[in-house]
Amino acid sequence: MGLMTGAGSTIGISVATPATKDVAGYATLTYTKGGNCEKIGTIGATFAKTEFQPLDGAKEKLKGSADYGSLQPSFALDDSDAGQTLFKTAADNENNTLYSFCVTYQSGAKRYFQGRVFGWPETVDGADPVVMAMPTVEICTKVVRGPAA
Template sequence: MASTTAAGTAFAISATTPASQDAAGYGALTFVEIGQVEKLGTIGAAFAKVEFQPLKGPKQKQKGSADFGSLQPSMAFDADDAGQSLLRAAADDGSSKLYSFRVTFPTGAIRYFLGRVFGAPENVDGADSIIMSMPTVEINSRVVPIDAGGGTGPSIPANALFLNNDSLTLGGDVLTLGA
């Protein structure tokens, strides 16, 4: 896949959650595009690193809990924009309600996820600046990637080879190593 710019990326919100957290579930929702977005931020999970150092032997490292991340988009404040209005309403909602979000890249690829809006402060920087809105969207689910052709991202070939400590997997066959 060739690289692309972010120009043309769209950010949208829905006040409902999907029946299933997959392409079909999210695709059945009605989204409202959020206008005047300048920047979105980083989308995707990061895992906590869990370490154990025995007195004898190498340090062991494992994946810990997942943090699905947060977005802190910046946008020119627009009181008449329906998407921004819904985003502000989500920020003002005192409950723990989840909202659905969609990011559409210029290539047509889509990223869906659930999140909570933790605020939407306005930034007035100076006389020669645009009044900005700076919400914080905490992502609370895995990000569902949909490629430009409608598929769910890269697939693993049937003959893929995996090595995991004491086993080797080739396609669906698992071979135990050692002993």
């Protein structure tokens, strides 16, 4: 598949931990899809830039520590949605528990990772807009890229 849009993409959450942090390990888990998801966010690590300027040479630029990023998916609030309920449970968990996540693209390609959900803020933005929930998912492991089936 060539270019694609975000249409049809989903995000799922699991309380289970993969036996191995690779496609095979993550693929064995059962994920509960968060329904009514309007957007997922940016997936992928960034690195701190470390620089050193010797007096007699060119500046050295190195990759420093990794920040695996964060997502801020937005959901049209549905208290009966099992996936949203699991996201809320993860947000309320005060034990720093890691949850497993699977983002599935339109092509069927998957992105797996573990993270923590920081909050479940709900937005009421007037009479007409849908009430939305926008958790922050802090990604705590490398993102594992799975090909389309």
